[in-house]
Amino acid sequence: MSLEAGQMKTLFRNLVRAFYYDQMMYRRITTGQLVGFYHPGEGALAPGVGAATFLREDDLLNPHHRGHGVGHMLSKGIDLKYYLAEHTGKETGCCKGRASFHWSFPSQGVHFASGYIGMNHTPVVGMGWACQRRGRQQVVMNCSGDGSYGQGRAHESMLFAANWKLPIIYWCENNGMAIHSTAEEMHPMADISSLAAGYGIPATIVDGQDVFACAEAALAVIERARSGKGPSFVECKVLRFKEHDVGTPDLAGYTPRSEELHEEMRKREPVALATERVLAEKLFTQAEIDGIHEEAKAEVAAAEQFADESPIATPSEEELLAAVYAP
Numbered sequence: 001m002s003l004e005a006g007q008m009k010t011l012f013r014n015l016v017r018a019f020y021y022d023q024m025m026y027r028r029i030t031t032g033q034l035v036g037f038y039h040p041g042e043g044a045l046a047p048g049v050g051a052a053t054f055l056r057e058d059d060l061l062n063p064h065h066r067g068h069g070v071g072h073m074l075s076k077g078i079d080l081k082y083y084l085a086e087h088t089g090k091e092t093g094c095c096k097g098r099a100s101f102h103w104s105f106p107s108q109g110v111h112f113a114s115g116y117i118g119m120n121h122t123p124v125v126g127m128g129w130a131c132q133r134r135g136r137q138q139v140v141m142n143c144s145g146d147g148s149y150g151q152g153r154a155h156e157s158m159l160f161a162a163n164w165k166l167p168i169i170y171w172c173e174n175n176g177m178a179i180h181s182t183a184e185e186m187h188p189m190a191d192i193s194s195l196a197a198g199y200g201i202p203a204t205i206v207d208g209q210d211v212f213a214c215a216e217a218a219l220a221v222i223e224r225a226r227s228g229k230g231p232s233f234v235e236c237k238v239l240r241f242k243e244h245d246v247g248t249p250d251l252a253g254y255t256p257r258s259e260e261l262h263e264e265m266r267k268r269e270p271v272a273l274a275t276e277r278v279l280a281e282k283l284f285t286q287a288e289i290d291g292i293h294e295e296a297k298a299e300v301a302a303a304e305q306f307a308d309e310s311p312i313a314t315p316s317e318e319e320l321l322a323a324v325y326a327p
Helices: 005-030 046-052 066-075 081-087 123-134 146-150 152-164 192-199 211-226 259-268 270-280 286-309 317-322
Strands: 060-062 140-145 168-174 203-207 232-237
Touching: 005 046, 005 066, 005 081, 005 211, 005 270, 005 286, 046 066, 046 140, 046 168, 046 211, 046 232, 060 123, 066 081, 066 140, 081 286, 123 140, 123 152, 123 168, 140 146, 140 211, 146 152, 146 168, 146 192, 152 168, 152 192, 168 192, 168 211, 192 203, 192 232, 203 211, 211 232, 211 270, 270 286
Parallel strands: 060 140, 140 168, 168 232, 203 232
Antiparallel strands: none
Protein backbone atom coordinates (compact mmCIF):
# COMPACT_ATOMS: atom_id res chain seq x y z
CA MET A 1 0.00 0.00 0.00
CA SER A 2 1.68 3.18 -1.19
CA LEU A 3 1.92 6.24 1.06
CA GLU A 4 0.60 9.70 0.33
CA ALA A 5 2.84 12.75 0.73
CA GLY A 6 1.04 13.86 3.89
CA GLN A 7 1.47 10.44 5.46
CA MET A 8 5.18 10.44 4.70
CA LYS A 9 5.56 13.87 6.27
CA THR A 10 3.81 12.70 9.45
CA LEU A 11 6.00 9.61 9.64
CA PHE A 12 9.15 11.67 9.24
CA ARG A 13 8.13 14.06 12.02
CA ASN A 14 7.28 11.20 14.35
CA LEU A 15 10.57 9.45 13.65
CA VAL A 16 12.56 12.60 14.43
CA ARG A 17 10.56 13.13 17.62
CA ALA A 18 11.21 9.53 18.69
CA PHE A 19 14.93 9.96 18.00
CA TYR A 20 15.23 12.92 20.37
CA TYR A 21 13.15 11.28 23.08
CA ASP A 22 15.40 8.23 22.92
CA GLN A 23 18.55 10.35 23.05
CA MET A 24 17.20 12.23 26.08
CA MET A 25 16.27 9.04 27.92
CA TYR A 26 19.72 7.58 27.32
CA ARG A 27 21.35 10.75 28.63
CA ARG A 28 19.17 10.84 31.72
CA ILE A 29 19.72 7.21 32.71
CA THR A 30 23.49 7.66 32.43
CA THR A 31 23.33 10.75 34.67
CA GLY A 32 21.09 9.18 37.32
CA GLN A 33 17.95 11.09 36.31
CA LEU A 34 15.69 8.13 35.57
CA VAL A 35 14.24 5.46 37.86
CA GLY A 36 14.86 1.84 36.88
CA PHE A 37 16.31 0.79 33.53
CA TYR A 38 16.54 2.05 29.98
CA HIS A 39 16.64 -0.13 26.88
CA PRO A 40 18.06 2.14 24.14
CA GLY A 41 16.08 2.42 20.95
CA GLU A 42 18.74 3.99 18.73
CA GLY A 43 18.69 2.33 15.32
CA ALA A 44 15.42 0.51 16.05
CA LEU A 45 12.80 3.26 16.26
CA ALA A 46 11.32 3.04 12.77
CA PRO A 47 9.13 -0.07 13.33
CA GLY A 48 7.31 1.49 16.28
CA VAL A 49 6.65 4.72 14.40
CA GLY A 50 5.46 2.79 11.37
CA ALA A 51 3.25 0.50 13.44
CA ALA A 52 1.41 3.16 15.41
CA THR A 53 1.20 6.36 13.35
CA PHE A 54 -1.97 5.34 11.52
CA LEU A 55 -3.80 3.58 14.33
CA ARG A 56 -7.09 5.06 15.49
CA GLU A 57 -7.37 6.37 19.04
CA ASP A 58 -9.65 3.47 20.00
CA ASP A 59 -7.30 0.83 18.57
CA LEU A 60 -5.29 -1.12 21.14
CA LEU A 61 -1.50 -0.97 21.16
CA ASN A 62 1.10 -3.01 22.97
CA PRO A 63 4.41 -1.13 22.49
CA HIS A 64 7.76 -2.91 22.30
CA HIS A 65 10.16 -2.35 25.22
CA ARG A 66 12.96 -1.18 22.87
CA GLY A 67 13.26 2.56 23.39
CA HIS A 68 10.63 1.99 26.09
CA GLY A 69 7.96 2.30 23.44
CA VAL A 70 8.44 6.04 22.90
CA GLY A 71 8.17 5.78 19.12
CA HIS A 72 5.03 3.68 19.34
CA MET A 73 3.28 5.85 21.91
CA LEU A 74 4.06 9.33 20.60
CA SER A 75 3.01 8.15 17.14
CA LYS A 76 -0.38 7.12 18.56
CA GLY A 77 -0.81 10.58 20.03
CA ILE A 78 0.15 9.96 23.66
CA ASP A 79 1.68 12.92 25.52
CA LEU A 80 5.02 11.55 26.68
CA LYS A 81 5.59 14.13 29.40
CA TYR A 82 3.49 11.94 31.70
CA TYR A 83 5.54 8.90 30.70
CA LEU A 84 8.80 10.71 31.40
CA ALA A 85 7.40 11.78 34.78
CA GLU A 86 6.73 8.09 35.48
CA HIS A 87 10.37 7.29 34.66
CA THR A 88 11.45 9.91 37.19
CA GLY A 89 9.24 8.65 40.01
CA LYS A 90 6.90 11.65 40.01
CA GLU A 91 3.29 11.89 41.13
CA THR A 92 2.30 13.26 37.71
CA GLY A 93 3.48 10.07 36.00
CA CYS A 94 1.05 7.89 34.07
CA CYS A 95 1.07 5.42 37.00
CA LYS A 96 1.70 8.06 39.67
CA GLY A 97 5.41 7.31 39.77
CA ARG A 98 4.95 3.72 40.97
CA ALA A 99 5.87 1.81 37.83
CA SER A 100 9.20 3.09 36.44
CA PHE A 101 9.10 2.31 32.70
CA HIS A 102 5.91 0.23 32.82
CA TRP A 103 3.28 2.20 30.92
CA SER A 104 -0.48 2.54 31.16
CA PHE A 105 -2.62 4.91 29.10
CA PRO A 106 -5.92 2.99 29.02
CA SER A 107 -7.99 5.84 27.60
CA GLN A 108 -5.68 5.78 24.56
CA GLY A 109 -5.58 2.03 24.13
CA VAL A 110 -2.26 1.27 25.86
CA HIS A 111 -3.04 -0.90 28.85
CA PHE A 112 -0.01 -2.68 30.26
CA ALA A 113 3.68 -3.49 30.31
CA SER A 114 5.67 -6.22 32.00
CA GLY A 115 9.25 -7.30 32.41
CA TYR A 116 8.26 -10.87 31.49
CA ILE A 117 9.33 -11.51 27.91
CA GLY A 118 6.39 -12.53 25.75
CA MET A 119 3.71 -11.99 28.39
CA ASN A 120 1.95 -9.63 25.96
CA HIS A 121 0.90 -12.51 23.74
CA THR A 122 -1.64 -13.78 26.28
CA PRO A 123 -3.70 -10.65 27.08
CA VAL A 124 -3.83 -9.54 23.44
CA VAL A 125 -6.05 -12.55 22.74
CA GLY A 126 -8.59 -11.20 25.20
CA MET A 127 -8.21 -7.74 23.70
CA GLY A 128 -8.75 -9.09 20.21
CA TRP A 129 -11.83 -10.99 21.29
CA ALA A 130 -13.23 -7.87 22.98
CA CYS A 131 -12.64 -5.83 19.82
CA GLN A 132 -14.36 -8.47 17.73
CA ARG A 133 -17.39 -8.60 20.05
CA ARG A 134 -17.73 -4.80 20.11
CA GLY A 135 -17.98 -4.72 16.32
CA ARG A 136 -16.31 -1.31 15.97
CA GLN A 137 -13.52 -2.49 13.64
CA GLN A 138 -10.85 -1.93 16.26
CA VAL A 139 -7.47 -3.64 15.86
CA VAL A 140 -4.80 -4.81 18.30
CA MET A 141 -1.22 -3.88 17.38
CA ASN A 142 0.90 -6.36 19.33
CA CYS A 143 4.59 -5.33 19.17
CA SER A 144 7.45 -7.38 20.60
CA GLY A 145 10.89 -8.69 19.74
CA ASP A 146 12.18 -11.91 18.24
CA GLY A 147 12.96 -13.27 21.71
CA SER A 148 9.27 -13.28 22.68
CA TYR A 149 8.50 -15.84 19.97
CA GLY A 150 10.50 -18.45 21.85
CA GLN A 151 7.72 -18.43 24.45
CA GLY A 152 4.96 -21.01 24.32
CA ARG A 153 2.35 -18.34 24.97
CA ALA A 154 3.19 -16.76 21.60
CA HIS A 155 2.17 -19.96 19.83
CA GLU A 156 -0.97 -20.38 21.91
CA SER A 157 -1.86 -16.78 21.12
CA MET A 158 -1.44 -17.22 17.38
CA LEU A 159 -3.48 -20.44 17.47
CA PHE A 160 -6.40 -18.74 19.24
CA ALA A 161 -6.19 -15.66 17.01
CA ALA A 162 -6.21 -17.75 13.84
CA ASN A 163 -9.08 -19.99 14.94
CA TRP A 164 -11.27 -17.04 15.97
CA LYS A 165 -10.10 -14.66 13.21
CA LEU A 166 -9.21 -12.06 15.79
CA PRO A 167 -8.06 -8.58 14.63
CA ILE A 168 -4.55 -8.95 16.06
CA ILE A 169 -1.37 -7.85 14.30
CA TYR A 170 1.73 -9.72 15.44
CA TRP A 171 4.38 -7.04 14.88
CA CYS A 172 7.80 -8.62 15.40
CA GLU A 173 10.70 -6.18 15.70
CA ASN A 174 13.49 -8.64 14.98
CA ASN A 175 16.91 -7.22 15.85
CA GLY A 176 18.44 -10.68 15.97
CA MET A 177 19.29 -10.30 19.66
CA ALA A 178 17.51 -11.37 22.85
CA ILE A 179 19.72 -9.58 25.40
CA HIS A 180 22.96 -11.50 24.55
CA SER A 181 21.49 -14.52 22.75
CA THR A 182 21.39 -14.38 18.97
CA ALA A 183 18.35 -15.32 16.91
CA GLU A 184 20.51 -17.81 15.02
CA GLU A 185 21.04 -19.71 18.27
CA MET A 186 17.43 -19.52 19.40
CA HIS A 187 15.41 -20.15 16.23
CA PRO A 188 15.80 -22.88 13.59
CA MET A 189 14.70 -20.59 10.74
CA ALA A 190 16.18 -17.23 9.71
CA ASP A 191 12.77 -15.59 9.50
CA ILE A 192 10.70 -15.48 12.70
CA SER A 193 7.65 -14.86 10.52
CA SER A 194 7.92 -18.44 9.22
CA LEU A 195 6.20 -19.45 12.48
CA ALA A 196 2.96 -17.85 11.29
CA ALA A 197 2.53 -20.31 8.42
CA GLY A 198 1.78 -23.12 10.86
CA TYR A 199 -1.32 -21.25 11.97
CA GLY A 200 -2.41 -20.10 8.53
CA ILE A 201 -1.54 -16.50 9.36
CA PRO A 202 -0.24 -14.44 6.42
CA ALA A 203 3.20 -12.94 7.01
CA THR A 204 5.24 -10.08 5.59
CA ILE A 205 8.93 -9.20 6.02
CA VAL A 206 9.98 -5.54 5.83
CA ASP A 207 13.12 -3.45 6.21
CA GLY A 208 12.92 -2.24 9.80
CA GLN A 209 15.35 0.60 9.13
CA ASP A 210 12.90 2.13 6.65
CA VAL A 211 10.03 3.88 8.46
CA PHE A 212 8.07 4.21 5.21
CA ALA A 213 8.30 0.49 4.44
CA CYS A 214 7.17 -0.29 7.99
CA ALA A 215 4.19 2.05 7.66
CA GLU A 216 3.14 0.62 4.30
CA ALA A 217 3.12 -2.85 5.84
CA ALA A 218 1.20 -1.57 8.86
CA LEU A 219 -1.51 0.09 6.75
CA ALA A 220 -2.07 -3.13 4.82
CA VAL A 221 -2.46 -5.37 7.88
CA ILE A 222 -4.53 -2.78 9.76
CA GLU A 223 -6.98 -2.71 6.86
CA ARG A 224 -7.05 -6.51 6.77
CA ALA A 225 -7.78 -6.74 10.50
CA ARG A 226 -10.52 -4.09 10.32
CA SER A 227 -12.25 -5.99 7.51
CA GLY A 228 -12.60 -9.10 9.68
CA LYS A 229 -10.03 -11.26 7.90
CA GLY A 230 -8.18 -12.17 11.08
CA PRO A 231 -4.59 -11.88 12.30
CA SER A 232 -1.46 -10.99 10.36
CA PHE A 233 2.24 -11.24 11.11
CA VAL A 234 4.79 -8.57 10.17
CA GLU A 235 8.50 -9.10 10.76
CA CYS A 236 10.60 -5.94 10.74
CA LYS A 237 14.28 -6.74 10.25
CA VAL A 238 15.84 -4.08 12.43
CA LEU A 239 19.21 -3.24 14.00
CA ARG A 240 20.13 -2.61 17.63
CA PHE A 241 22.89 -0.03 17.75
CA LYS A 242 23.55 -0.17 21.49
CA GLU A 243 23.55 -2.63 24.36
CA HIS A 244 20.33 -4.37 25.48
CA ASP A 245 19.95 -2.02 28.42
CA VAL A 246 22.23 0.71 29.71
CA GLY A 247 24.97 -0.78 31.87
CA THR A 248 24.76 -4.30 30.42
CA PRO A 249 27.72 -5.41 28.27
CA ASP A 250 27.03 -5.36 24.53
CA LEU A 251 27.65 -9.02 23.80
CA ALA A 252 26.65 -11.58 21.21
CA GLY A 253 26.84 -14.72 23.29
CA TYR A 254 30.06 -14.27 25.24
CA THR A 255 31.73 -12.09 22.61
CA PRO A 256 31.61 -8.26 22.54
CA ARG A 257 30.04 -6.93 19.36
CA SER A 258 32.81 -5.34 17.31
CA GLU A 259 33.38 -1.71 16.37
CA GLU A 260 33.33 -2.79 12.72
CA LEU A 261 29.83 -4.20 13.20
CA HIS A 262 28.65 -0.98 14.82
CA GLU A 263 30.13 1.12 12.02
CA GLU A 264 28.40 -1.02 9.43
CA MET A 265 25.05 -0.87 11.23
CA ARG A 266 25.18 2.93 11.54
CA LYS A 267 25.29 3.27 7.77
CA ARG A 268 21.58 2.44 7.96
CA GLU A 269 20.48 4.91 10.63
CA PRO A 270 16.69 5.37 10.17
CA VAL A 271 16.50 9.18 10.44
CA ALA A 272 19.33 9.56 7.91
CA LEU A 273 17.62 7.14 5.50
CA ALA A 274 14.29 8.91 5.88
CA THR A 275 15.93 12.30 5.38
CA GLU A 276 17.45 11.16 2.09
CA ARG A 277 14.03 9.97 0.94
CA VAL A 278 12.04 13.10 1.81
CA LEU A 279 14.67 15.34 0.25
CA ALA A 280 14.80 13.23 -2.90
CA GLU A 281 11.02 13.36 -3.24
CA LYS A 282 10.96 17.08 -2.39
CA LEU A 283 8.57 16.60 0.51
CA PHE A 284 10.65 18.95 2.67
CA THR A 285 13.44 21.43 2.09
CA GLN A 286 16.56 21.20 4.23
CA ALA A 287 15.40 24.31 6.11
CA GLU A 288 12.08 22.63 6.90
CA ILE A 289 13.88 19.51 8.09
CA ASP A 290 16.08 21.64 10.36
CA GLY A 291 12.90 23.18 11.75
CA ILE A 292 11.41 19.74 12.46
CA HIS A 293 14.52 18.83 14.44
CA GLU A 294 14.29 22.05 16.46
CA GLU A 295 10.59 21.46 17.18
CA ALA A 296 11.36 17.93 18.39
CA LYS A 297 14.14 19.19 20.67
CA ALA A 298 11.79 21.80 22.13
CA GLU A 299 9.09 19.18 22.75
CA VAL A 300 11.56 16.97 24.59
CA ALA A 301 12.89 19.89 26.64
CA ALA A 302 9.33 20.80 27.69
CA ALA A 303 8.67 17.19 28.76
CA GLU A 304 11.87 17.23 30.81
CA GLN A 305 10.89 20.47 32.49
CA PHE A 306 7.46 19.07 33.35
CA ALA A 307 8.95 15.90 34.84
CA ASP A 308 11.67 17.73 36.77
CA GLU A 309 9.24 20.24 38.27
CA SER A 310 6.66 17.60 39.25
CA PRO A 311 6.44 16.44 42.90
CA ILE A 312 8.18 13.21 43.89
CA ALA A 313 5.76 10.35 44.46
CA THR A 314 5.46 9.64 48.20
CA PRO A 315 2.51 7.25 48.49
CA SER A 316 1.28 6.25 51.93
CA GLU A 317 1.32 2.62 53.06
CA GLU A 318 -2.48 2.57 52.76
CA GLU A 319 -2.25 3.80 49.16
CA LEU A 320 0.29 1.15 48.23
CA LEU A 321 -1.68 -1.69 49.82
CA ALA A 322 -4.85 -0.56 48.02
CA ALA A 323 -3.28 -1.79 44.78
CA VAL A 324 -2.28 -5.22 46.17
CA TYR A 325 -4.81 -7.92 45.30
CA ALA A 326 -3.05 -11.00 46.68
CA PRO A 327 -0.73 -11.61 49.67
